[in-house]
Amino acid sequence: MGNVVFQHVYKHYKGEPNPAVNDFHLEVADGEFLVMVGPSGCGKSTTLRMLAGLEDVSKGNIYIDGKFTNYVSPKDRDIAMVFQNYALYPNLSVYENMALGLQLRKVAKHEVELRVSRAAKMLEISHLLTKRPAQLSGGQKQRVALGRALVREPKAFLMDEPLSNLDAKLRAQTRAEIIKIHSQLQTTFVYVTHDQTEAMTMGTRIVVMRDGRIQQVAAPQILYDEPSNKFVASFIGSPQMNFIDGIIASHEDGFYFENRRLRLPLPKAYARHLQGMSQGLPNSRRQVVLGLRPEHVLCDADALQAEPYGEWQVQVTVAMKEPMGSDTYIHTDLGGTAIVSRADAHIPVRIGDTIKLVLRMDKVHLFERESGESLLLRGASV
Ligand SMILES: Nc1ncnc2c1ncn2[C@@H]1O[C@H](COP(=O)(O)OP(=O)(O)O)[C@@H](O)[C@H]1O
Ligand SMILES: [Mg+2]
CATH class of the missing domain: 2.40.50.140 (Nucleic acid-binding proteins)
Structure with a gap:
């Protein structure tokens, strides 16, 4: 299974005076639900994208499952990513959207069918398999995007604000769903959000970031009870301290x-x-x-x-x-x-x-x- 190690990782975007990610140093245990939280622009997506291989690492090392991964192409990392904007293929059915990744990897047909129907059942979208994305609500689309990640059976799931486009009620519902999926799969989740409520309710451990730097890493209750600085204290908790x-x-x-x-x-x-x-x-x-x-x-x-x-x-x-x-x-x-x-x-x-x-x-x-x-x-x- 998949543990993830960041060793003093930096990201400098060309032409930017300050690093977007500054000395990110952290080990994510196998099976952990790690949440990265912080205000917009603090470097969450950049960190996740480096882990996914969608962005080069400027300095430092990333290991997935013990393997040095800096130069491994995204498709060979055995991780699945879920984005805020679903990124479904409009001309493919729900089934085809979920199956495509497996078909490209030459997974046997009956195995594809098995995995898609299992994931669909888990997400309660079995009745939607023949529909096209345009026929689905936002919440249903995000379930399909989650399903497409699930069927991959990856070493780790990376999620970048996957609930941001949903209304409050659906967000709470889908949040609960993702927690349930994690507890069933026991796979490593690295989840990015700017929403402290999501962070508190979902994470087994939370990383609070600001200006590219880690401020504190702790279990939700510890973060709340023992913030290591005023920024963390003000960011976590509502109404604010x-x-x-x-x-x-x-x-x-x-x-x-x-x-x-x-x-x-x-x-x-x-x-x-x-x-x-x-x-x-x-x-x-x-x-x-x-x-x-x-x-x-x-x-x-x-x-x-x-x-x-x-x-x-x-x-x-x-x-x-x-x-x-x-x-x-x-x-x-x-x-x-x-x-x-x-x-x-x-x-x-x-x-x-x-x-x-x-x-x-x-x-x-x-x-x-x-x-x-x-x-x-x-x-x-x-
Ligand atoms: N492709 C890029 N080129 C230059 N700067 C970028 C690029 N992507 C992000 N940045 C900058 O890097 C910082 C971190 O961005 P990001 O990782 O997207 O933050 P977050 O996901 O926490 O909102 C921001 O200052 C942002 O403007
Ligand atoms: Mg982001």
Whole structure:
């Protein structure tokens, strides 16, 4: 089966000042569902296309299944790729679209029939085999494209934003389908998306990229709970993590996060991470960004039950309310910083109300202002 190794891989496009992919170094285990996520232009497609052989590697090595692959032509890599735009042949039937790749490889006719009908069954498109692409919905076309990849029985599946052209409901449905297919096949999947929800729900491991560089590689929950920098923290999670600028101050009774409006005690457990940030340093060296997820900013009714966190209460005015059905996002202003908290759907507050916020200081993240690196993970192996 197929593991994939990237060794310090770079891609320089001619005439571009910066590399599109910068020192991509990663091993994808056999059978893993690896998701690459990041904003548009961060180098996801380029990385995937180098793995597929559709783009030359400028520097570094790629191995598939232990074999040095940089110069192997795409058709000899034994991988199947699924694109956003389906790329089906309009004049061929669904059956022919799925069978074509196998026929070109001279697979025996009965074997082709077997594989196509098996894949069609898996994707629930058996009733569409005689139709042409033009007669199919977007979701059905993408299933055919998936089917065409499945019949190849490749060492690895590469998918580049395959769900982007589908509407929200179909996207969620097809997402679940792909997860199911992966768990049945146990083949290596490398999946590219700009959508953090897709990344979180599909990946066994996620690579977050920015400007051609890997920011963090981790299982979804770890990425969410322990982002290694502010970029990852802001990219993963919806609504986004709240960020407040301030400095670290050390007092006799411990470390505090402070700015002109706030003075918040930091948990004792954080002390060892903050040792270098003592009072003697100039303010500029102690500048940080405090990060707190919306579910860790408790609002009013919720807040009242949270007695143990009483010392971290602040009064704020409700600026906006976003009812989501399952819960409500409350927007407030905390000393000049917009804060979002995830509150109960039925919370009885109105715009303009003064409410109490409880900041779960036991859940805060701290990032160095300048570099964005997490202070709490500093020195930890990522
Ligand atoms: N063929 C190309 N020639 C020059 N620059 C390219 C080419 N393809 C992509 N790029 C650039 O490389 C960077 C990464 O692009 P891409 O891999 O497509 O990002 P993503 O898939 O994450 O949106 C972008 O800055 C993009 O403009
Ligand atoms: Mg892309």
